Amino acid sequence: MRHRFRPFAALAALALIAGFVLVTPAAQAAPRVETGPTAQQLLDAVSNCDQISNGTYETDEGEGGDVPVCQTDGAVFYTADMDIDCDGQRTTQCNEDTDCCFYPDTAFHTSDDQPLNAAELPYIVLPSPSGTWDYGDYGLDGGSVVAIVYNGHVEYAVVGDTGPTGIIGEASYAAASGLGIDPDPSTGGTDGPVTYIVFPGSSVDPIEDHGAAVSVGEQYANDLVAAHR
Template sequence: MRVRSLMLAAAGAALIAPTAPTAPTGAAPPPEAGHERAGYGGPSAGNVPRAGGAADARKTPGPGKVRATELLAAVRDCAPVSNDRFSSDDGEPADIEVCGRREAVFWKADLDIDCDGRPGRHCNEHTDPLFCDTTAFQQSDGRQLSAERLPYVVVPGPSHRWNHQEHDVRRGTVAAVIHGDRVRYAVVGDIGPDDIIGEGSYALARNLGMRPDPKGGGAASGVTYILFKGSGASPIESPGAAEAQGERLARELVGRG
């Protein structure tokens, strides 16, 4: 069960200073694709990725792209950097650790759909009972992020468990998100409850081939999140900027940089 983010725009601004504004790119929304969450060793649930087809073929990593297997091997061993564990959902056991290495922090969880931010056709108060029209961080033009257009991940609010700011994770930090054999790049775009982890935007779930319905889509388990320390897509609302920087950082992480 997804819970509403506890940190909204004002809270996000107070926690993390925004980067200098730059002109938005006006990136168009990515093509339609398909959500739910889980922790280490958590049970899988019955969310089935959409059937393959021409769109899937276009998204298959090319020879030069960093593969899911390479990234998963690079983060196979967990050196915990969180002081306590997180739950995948409200009421679930706390069994998810945030792990770290010099270049990145990472965790394995589920993926619940965050549909918050600028209202659209798929993300609004009618499609999402927990819809909130603000995100912790905003676009370079001051508008709220669009969960429908922008692949973003949600980080837990700072607490005794873990403070993302202390690990050089902030607004626009670039993330590689892996599900199955797919690698997709995103940015840190919202802040959630301080005891729950494993959430991404409608656009991120769609790009990963999940059902992006905020009422039960996503993935119940098996999603790996890798956040590259000190990175930052500019402007934050550009999926292309996140992908270009993410691919470069992923190559460095797996030793192909």
């Protein structure tokens, strides 16, 4: 029987003899293991609303306000719809042609002082401070980490922009896409329910580091769930 020479097997044997650990191509390409809680565990942890907003928000202009901002031990949260934010850097997905209301800036900037890229970075939009609610009073700022829960899925993101003082429920093109929501700024979004869980005191620096947002978000999310068991 003729045996085929396998170069990688020979290298592995030599590495073993020499006392080295050889990383295989399969190991290099191993998928990331999710370590955060499930969507349902997060929803259970924020099932009771201690309202901190002075009144409620509209999800869309002129449709009436019925969304309170709530607080629980370890999180600020609200449940609303999701409109698509495509502001910031001009991209194929986000520009004046694809979005009638496109604005080439975001409230918070990247580490090199550029607007955020809504097509690439999952982020949410918080209402600008007002008499209804001021996010800064509750330990939140640009770069604060968020767990967005929709239809059994969890997407980790950051606070990346601010919007109208009376409207809530908006996230970037990338955030919507990651949750399986149509991200088109003209026709996309969802009526929800979408639950946004923001972790006071958390921070990602640089703000554009999505991998860090996932890692930090999972840690805070696990702590939140543990505190509400």
